[in-house]
Amino acid sequence: MTKQPHELALLAQSGRLLASVFALIDRTPLLGKSTLEINDMVEHFITHDLQARPASKGQYDYGFVLNASINEVVCHGVPSETDVLLDGDIVNFDITLEKNGFIADSSKTYRVGEVNPAARRLVQTTYDAMWQGIQTVRPGARLGDIGYAIERHAKRNGYSVVHEFCGHGIGREMHEEPQILHFGKPETGMALREGMVFTIEPMLNRGRRSVRTEADGWTVKTRDGSLSAQFEHTVAVTASGVSVLTLRPDEHH
Secondary structure, eight states: OBOOHHHHHHHHHHHHHHHHHHHHHHTSOOTTOBHHHHHHHHHHIIIIISOOBOTTTTGGGOOSSEEEEETTEEEOOOOOTTOBOOTTOEEEEEEEEEETTEEEEEEEEEEOSSOOHHHHHHHHHHHHHHHHHHTTOSTTOBHHHHHHHHHHHHHHTTOEEOSSOOEEEOSSSSSEEEEEOSSOOTTOSOBOOTTBEEEEOOEEESSOSOEEEOTTSSOEEETTOOOEEEOBEEEEEOSSSEEETTOOTTOOO
16 A cells, blocks of 8 residues: 555656646636537647556546536536536546556646636635645544544535545555545544555535436536535655645645
C-alpha cells in the first residue's frame, strides 16, 4: 500500500502532467462549448502533447477521457455534444492520467460566465473543504480525521456531504486501498503512513446529500435537484506531512 521513493517520483511526474491539463482548461473559454469538445481537446493534449494515457478511457468500459458534471450532476457526467455549457453553469471536470505506469487523478469545478453568488459560494466552500481534509494528512493521523475535517467545514457552511462516493488509494491502478471517506469521526480508522498515496475528492450539495444514478448507469445527480460541486487532488503522505501531487499552477498551498 505504501509506495517506494522511485514510485513516488513517477506518481509526482504524472501529477504534474495532469496539473498542466487543468492549466489548459483554465485558458479555454468554456461558454458555448460542449462537454464533448472539452473531452476531445483534453484527449488530444494528453496523448499528443504529453505523450501520456488518459486512464479513464476504457476503464469499466467507459469511452471518454473525463467526466463532465454540470450543476445538479454530482459526478460521473458523460461528455456529450448536446451538453453545451451555458452562462451561469458550474461544471466539474474529473480527469485521470497515466504516465510510465502510474496514475494521477484530479478534478476541478469551473464557473461558466456570470455565476450567481449561491453557486460561487458552494464552489469555494467545496474547494476549501477539500483543503481542510488535505491539511490533516500526516504520518500517524487517521482516515477519520480527513472525513471529519471535510464534513465539519461543509456543515458549518450549510452544505451536505455525499456519502456514496469516496477518495481512494491510487498508483499502478486507478482504485486501490484504502477508501477515503469524506465524513467520519476523528481519531478513528486506519493510521496514515509515509508513502501512502490517495485521492481526497469531496462532493458537496446545496440541498440534501441523497443522490440517484440515471438510466445511463453513469450520471449521478442530486435527488432534490440542488447544485453540487466537487474538487479532487492526489496526495502523498510524507515524513513531515503531505505533498499534493496534482497541485495546479493557480494554487499556492
